[in-house]
Amino acid sequence: MKKHMRLFSVLLSAAMIVSLAAGCSRSSSQASGVPAESGGVSSGSGEPAMEGNMYLEGTPVVKEKETYTIAVSKHTLDKSESYNDKIGIQMVEEATNVHIEWIEVVSGTADEKIPIMLASDLPDAFLGLLNETYVSKNTGSFVVLNDLVSTYCPNIVEQYNAVEDMRDMLKFPDGNIYTFATDAQISPDNDGGPMFFMNTKWLSNVGMEMPATTDELYDVLKAFKEKDANGNGDPGDEIPLETCENNWAAMIQYYSGPWGFIGNYKIENGKFIPAINTQAYRDFLEYFHKLAAEGLMDVEGFSQTNQQFYAKLKEYICGSYSGWTPQSNFDSETAKEYSMVMPLTAPGYEGQEIHTGYWQEFRGNRTGFAVTTACKNPKVLLRWWDYMHSSTELKWTLAYGEEGKIWERDGSGKVWTIYPETEADYTRENMKYTEGMWTCEPLILAGEWENNNGDEYPDSVLRYNMTVACRDYYQTEILPKRFVAEEKTAERALIETDLLSYLNTFRANSIINGVTDASWEEHLKQLEALNLEGWVQWYQDFIDGKF
Numbered sequence: 001m002k003k004h005m006r007l008f009s010v011l012l013s014a015a016m017i018v019s020l021a022a023g024c025s026r027s028s029s030q031a032s033g034v035p036a037e038s039g040g041v042s043s044g045s046g047e048p049a050m051e052g053n054m055y056l057e058g059t060p061v062v063k064e065k066e067t068y069t070i071a072v073s074k075h076t077l078d079k080s081e082s083y084n085d086k087i088g089i090q091m092v093e094e095a096t097n098v099h100i101e102w103i104e105v106v107s108g109t110a111d112e113k114i115p116i117m118l119a120s121d122l123p124d125a126f127l128g129l130l131n132e133t134y135v136s137k138n139t140g141s142f143v144v145l146n147d148l149v150s151t152y153c154p155n156i157v158e159q160y161n162a163v164e165d166m167r168d169m170l171k172f173p174d175g176n177i178y179t180f181a182t183d184a185q186i187s188p189d190n191d192g193g194p195m196f197f198m199n200t201k202w203l204s205n206v207g208m209e210m211p212a213t214t215d216e217l218y219d220v221l222k223a224f225k226e227k228d229a230n231g232n233g234d235p236g237d238e239i240p241l242e243t244c245e246n247n248w249a250a251m252i253q254y255y256s257g258p259w260g261f262i263g264n265y266k267i268e269n270g271k272f273i274p275a276i277n278t279q280a281y282r283d284f285l286e287y288f289h290k291l292a293a294e295g296l297m298d299v300e301g302f303s304q305t306n307q308q309f310y311a312k313l314k315e316y317i318c319g320s321y322s323g324w325t326p327q328s329n330f331d332s333e334t335a336k337e338y339s340m341v342m343p344l345t346a347p348g349y350e351g352q353e354i355h356t357g358y359w360q361e362f363r364g365n366r367t368g369f370a371v372t373t374a375c376k377n378p379k380v381l382l383r384w385w386d387y388m389h390s391s392t393e394l395k396w397t398l399a400y401g402e403e404g405k406i407w408e409r410d411g412s413g414k415v416w417t418i419y420p421e422t423e424a425d426y427t428r429e430n431m432k433y434t435e436g437m438w439t440c441e442p443l444i445l446a447g448e449w450e451n452n453n454g455d456e457y458p459d460s461v462l463r464y465n466m467t468v469a470c471r472d473y474y475q476t477e478i479l480p481k482r483f484v485a486e487e488k489t490a491e492r493a494l495i496e497t498d499l500l501s502y503l504n505t506f507r508a509n510s511i512i513n514g515v516t517d518a519s520w521e522e523h524l525k526q527l528e529a530l531n532l533e534g535w536v537q538w539y540q541d542f543i544d545g546k547f
Contacts, residue, residue, distance in 0.1 A: 054380050060097035061383045068381055071103040071117060072440060073110065073128035075433040079426065080168060086437065088398035091270045105129055122374035125381055128182060128440035135178055136486050142178040143371040143378045149177070155389040156180065159445055165481070169366055173485040180385065182368025183439040186360045186446045191474065192467035193356035194249035196341040198320040198495060202229035202238075207527070211340070214258050214346045221296040224319040224365070230315075233416040242318040243301035243311035245504070250289065250322045252507065257473070258344045259284045259350035264503060265539070267477040272539040276503060277527055280349065282520055285510040292511050302477070302508040325463050340466050343473045355473035362481055364443050371497040392448040399444065401435025415449045421434070480543065488547050492538050499530045 049056040053063050072083060083102040103123055105113050110129050117123060117470055136141060149157060160166040163185060170177045180229050198220070203210065206223040221240035228235040230256055244250040251261045260266070261275035275281050283308050298318075301309070312318055323329055326338035343353045369385055371378045388398060396415055400406040422431055432438070436538040457498050484492075506523060541547060 051379070052377070054377065059095045059387065061387065062097050062380055065097050065099055065366045066377070066380060067099045067101055068124040068126045068375065068384075069101045069103060070127050071105055071114075071123040071129055072126075073438070074104040074106050075438045076107055077427075078438065079430055079432040080434050083437075086291065086398075087402045088394070088437065088441075091394065091397060092384070092388060094499075096384050096387050098380060122372045124375040125369065125371045127369050128365065128438070130179065130370055130485050132367060133486070133489070135367055135370065136172060136483065136489075139172065139174065139176070139178060141372055141374075145177045145180070145371060145382075148379065148382055149212050150378050150421045153386040153389075154372050155386045159389055159443070162445060162447075163362070163443075169362065169481045172483045178370055179367040179420040181364040181366050181443040182441060183363065183365045184444045184449070185362060185364050187363045188360065188467055189360065189463045190363060190467075191357050191359055192470050194322045194324065195466055195470075196255070196322050197319065197326055198341050199229075199318075199337050201337040202319045205229050205231055210341060211344065212342070214344050217341075217344060218291070218296070219261065221291065221319070222294070225294075225296055229319055230316055237317050237508075238319060239312060239317050240296045240319045241297040242309065242312055242321040243298060243510075244304055244306065245302050246304065246310050247306050247323075248322055250301070250309060252511065254322050254356050255288070256281075256284045257354045257356065258346035260354060262354060262356045262475070264500075266354075266475065267479070268545070270477070270543060272536055273535055273541055274532065276525055277532065282515055283346070283348075285507065288511045289514045293514070299512050302512070325466075327462065343470065350490040353473060354475055355470045356382065356474075357467070357470070357474050358478050359471055359474050361448065361478060365439060366481065366483075368440065368443075388442045392444075395442050395444050395448065399436045399441035399509050400432060405435055406431060416527070479539070480545075482542075482544070482545075485547060488538075488542075492535075495531050495535045495538065499527075499532070500534060502526060502530055 006109065007327045048058070050063070053066065055061060055063065076081070080086060083104060084093075084100070089100070103117075114126075114129055114134060114442050117126075118141055120135065160181075166181075167177075170179060170181065172178060200210070202224055203220065206220075206229050208220050208223050209221050211217040219400060223229065224238050224240040226235065229240075242250070243252050243255075245252065256262055256275070259280040261278075261280060265272060265274050266278050267273065288297065292299050298304075298312070310329065313321065316334065320341070321329075326335035329335070330338070343355045344354050371381050374379055388394060392415065393403070396407050397403065403409070406418060407415060407419070408418055420428075422428055426434075506526075510519070
């Protein structure tokens with residue numbers, strides 16, 4: 001990490017020499033959210049050191065109020081009239097004397113509006129809207145942050161130094177840094193990916209126990225199919241296993257873990273290993289064909305919509321499915337009937353079983369905040385953004401609103417997230433997006449939060465406890481977090497467009513119609529024709545840092 005972060009460390013040291021005399025007063029004023037009376041360090045004549053209208057340190061950031069425009073992502077469930085209604089934003093403006101005119105882009109419309117902004121109508125900054133492609137194709141529209149960050153962003157530099165390989169994760173192929181990260185560094189709730197759930201009341205009704213192997217799963221699903229598992233008097237309306245390729249958490253690929261892979265590949269000892277041409281992949285397909293052929297899984301899952309998937313769950317006809325938590329799919333009483341199925345073992349693959357996900361993977365948005373070349377004084381916006389990193393409490397207020405509504409601290413000062421009961425038209429999700437910034441807040445480091453308070457809010461920690469339970473089955477190697485040159489991205493897309501489309505079709509056909517020696521041989525030929533070798537080499541070169 002020291003090697004990768006040398007630039008940040010050196011620049012931080014230089015910046016801190018300048019600010020040593022006033023460092024304590026700056027920190028205390030920033031943490032409180034109250035503007036400092038002095039406005040910054042002394043110039044030697046008793047006056048704060050300034051650069052035009054901007055103070056070099058402390059708060060406020062500017063002497064006379066300045067206004068900037070920022071295009072920001074706004075969730076459809078956000079019920080606030082404006083970002084300036086959010087308490088965290090109000091606190092930042094009070095402290096910095098910087099006013100923001102927000103250009104709020106509702107989620108789902110960004111791909112339509114961002115290109116127009118980039119082409120002809122740049123705001124002063126973007127927040128929560130950009131991705132790697134937008135930045136890499138328009139680097140001339142963004143301020144290069146390499147040198148500015150050391151002088152104007154001491155809080156950011158200090159905190160980024162605590163994140164391994166952070167500089168590498170932010171650096172674009174041309175060697176420059178154009179963006180800052182937003183959202184949480186890690187999110188244990190997300191670590192496990194989709195979970196496999198089964199109705200334990202149905203298990204009891206058919207006299208079965210939670211399966212531990214794929215053979216036992218087959219027996220359970222068969223019992224669900226034949227024995228009126230939901231107890232409604234109709235032994236023919238049960239769907240033992242429900243899936244949905246149009247639902248990110250319910251796709252069939254998440255069931256391949258018993259055979260030692262998830263999806264299309266795995267990484268072992270730094271090697272990118274395709275799964276799609278292996279015996280394990282064929283065994284996975286043949287197992288699920290058996291389920292499909294005997295009516296133990298819903299083959300409509302390959303074509304049905306999200307709405308159809310959720311409707312079937314709510315009909316109480318699905319014995320098992322893959323999702324986030326039962327609480328997110330059922331009423332509170334029904335949700336209690338569904339429990340997580342631990343990773344299953346397949347015959348011949350004992351000890352190879354894995355679960356989707358990675359423990360404490362970096363999950364921040366690396367292109368979260370960027371200042372554009374249209375900004376009249378980028379240094380002011382950088383100091384404004386840096387102030388947002390001045391305390392954990394401020395970050396949490398920006399992320400989730402006023403303390404005591406969605407989050408609070410215990411007696412030791414640790415932060416706990418809470419989800420209080422809300423009115424029907426103002427749900428927990430509405431509250432999160434309305435009170436806070438919906439992943440647009442400054443990067444919250446791993447040490448700046450604790451898990452939800454399970455004693456008072458047991459449902460809110462259910463997800464976290466499930467991810468911990470599966471921790472020993474998570475994959476340990478992951479693709480690097482690194483931006484890639486546009487031409488290399490295009491090279492990968494050229495291969496994957498046809499390859500992944502073919503794989504989706506082949507997987508569905510194989511599960512519905514079965515796999516024969518002839519169809520498998522044809523499959524291997526198709527992979528060769530679709531440049532499987534080039535696909536593997538691209539990812540291996542990426543892992544090896546060759547681009």
